[in-house]
Amino acid sequence: MKDSHGMTPIVKTVTRVSVWLILLYGCYIILHGHLTPGGGFAGGVVIALAFLNVMLAYGKSFTAEWLNIRLLKDIEAASITLFLVLGLLGIAFGNAFLANFLGKGEMFSLFSSGTIPLFNIIIGIKVALSLFLVVWVLADIDSAKGGDL
C-alpha cells in the first residue's frame, strides 16, 4: 500500500458512519460472549476490521494520526500479560490455573459466569490489536526494498 490519501469521498463518508456501528457490534459480541454465540475472538476480529476499514478508506497517514500505534502495541502486550495474571489469580484464589474465583451470578444476566467475561474482554482486545497490527506491519513493507519490523 502506497501512502495514498485514501479512497473517494463516498467511501470516506460511508466509513465515517459505519465504523462506529462495526465497533459497537464488536463490543456487543465480546461482552455477550458468555451468553450468546461468539466471544472474545469473534468480537476482536470485528473490531480489527473496523480499524482496517478506516485504514483502507482514509490511508495510512490519517490512521497513524487517528490512532496511537505505539500505545496500541503496548496495550496488546499488556492485555495478554493481564490474561496470564488473571490465570495466576486462579491459582491463588481458586484451585488451578485459569480457575474461576468469582461468584457465578445469575444465569443469563450480563454480569455473570465468574471470570469468563473478563477473559473474553482481554482476548477481544488482544485479537483486535494483533490482527490490526499484523496488517499494519505488512502494509509497511516495501516489497522492492524489504522491510524492517
Add this chain to the structure above:
Amino acid sequence: MILPYFVLLPLLAAFLIALLAGKKDDWAIALSFMATLSILALSVFGFITMREQTFTYAMSGWNIPIGICLVQDALSLFMLFMISLIALTSLCFSVQYIRHLAQDWKYYALFMLLLTGMNGVVVTGDLFNLYVFMEIALIAAFALVAYGCRAEEYEASFKYAIMGGFSSSVILIAIALTYSSTSTLTLAGIAQALPGLDQRLVMWIAALFLVGFGLKAAAIPFHTWLPDAHSSAPAPISSMLSGVLIKALGIYVLIRLFYNVFNAPPLFMNLLLIIGSVSIMLGVFLAIGQWDLKRLLAYHSISQIGYILLGLGLATPLGILGAVFHLFNHAIFKSLLFYGAGAVEMVLGTRNLKKMGKLAHLLPITAGTNMVASLSISGIPPFNGFFSKLILIIAAIQAGHPVYAFWAILGSLLTLASFMKVQRYGFYGEVEHQKPNIMPGKLIHAAMLILAVICLLSSLFIVPGIREHTLDPVVDVINNKIHYIELVYGRAL
C-alpha cells in the same frame, strides 16, 4: 504443584519482554535468564523429589475427561530438564552473538515462545493441546530461523514452514480420526479406547502420526527441511533446534504415542528400526561430503536421531535405556558443536571448513570444547556418546538383530571419519589467520565449558548406583507402556 509453571514462566517472560523492553535488550536478557533459570531449578527439583510418581494437573479445575490435564512423570521431567539446560546455555551464548548481529529484544521474546511451546508439548496430557503447543514452538522457530534476514535464511525458513505445515496437517488429520473414533482427546483416554476399535483404523492413525511426527523428528524419508533450517539459523537457535526441538516435538511425542498410547505395536517397532538404521547410514553419508560446518552438523543430527529411533524400535528395556541416554547425550554434544561453529562464524565470518585453518591457538577454548564434542559424537571413551552407542549396539545384538548392530557400528566409524575432517581442516589446518576484531566473550566460553564438562559427567549416568536414580525411572515409564492409563486416571481426583 509445579507443572503449569513450566509453561507459564516462559510465556509470561515473552510478553513482559514485549511490554517492558524499549529499544535496548537489557530487560529482555534479564527476564529470559530469570525464566529459564527458574524452570531449570524447578525441573531439577521435580526430578529429584518426584521422579518415581505420576501426577496430573487439571487446568481450570476441570477434571479429565472434561478438561485438559497436564501429566508429570519421570519422562516429562527428564525432557524438561534437558530442554531448560540447553536453553540456559543457549541464552548465555546468545547475548554476545545476537548483539553482534543486531541489538534486539524480539529475539528473546521469540526464544521464550519457543521454550513455551516445547515445555507445553512435554507436559501436556491432551492430544489437541499438544498440537497447539507444537504450533507455538514451530511458528517461533520459523521466525528465529529467518532472524538473520538474508535471502538464504528466508528460503530455509520458508522451506521449513512448508514442511512444518504439511506435517502439521497430517497430524491434524490423525487427531481428527482419533477424536471421531474414540470421542476423547486425553492421551490416557485414547489409550483406553484404542483396543476396542477396528485395528485397521488404529494402524492408519498410527501411520499418520508416524509420518507427521517423523517429519518433526527429521528421520530419513522426512528429513529434507532440516539441513537448510538448522544451518541457516543463528548458532544458538541451531543448537536449540538440533539439540532439543526435534526431540521434544518429534522423538518425545513418538515415544508417548507409540509406547504409552499405542502399546508398542510390533509393525511400527519394525518400521522404527528400518527408519532408524536408514537414517544412521544416509545421514552420515550425506554429512561426510559437506564443507559447510553447520550443514555437516545438521546432517549428523539426522544420523544421531537414527540411533535414538533404532533403540526405540528394539523395544527392549536395554534398547530404550540406550535411546533415552543417547537422547540426552546428543542434546549436549550437538549443542556444543553448534556453539563451536557459531563462535568460529562470529570471529571469521565463514562456515566453510576450507577457509578455517589454524584456529587451535587463536580460539583455544573453542577448539578444546569442539574436540570434546567431536570425540563424544564419534563415540570415543570416556565421553558420553561412547556409552550410549555401546548400550544401543549391545541391545541390538541381545534382541537378535545383529544386522542393525552392524549398521550402528559402521555409522559410528563414519561419524568419526567426518569429525576427523572437521578437526583436520577446521581447527588444525594450514590457513593462517590474523588476530580477529571480535573474540568470544566470557558468557560464550561459559556456555561451551558447561556443556563440555557435562559431556564427561553424563557418562556417569550409566554407573550402577547413579543409573537407578537418573535413567531407570525414565525407562520404566516408557517400558510400562499403557500402564500410563492407570497412572494418569489413578492420580486424577
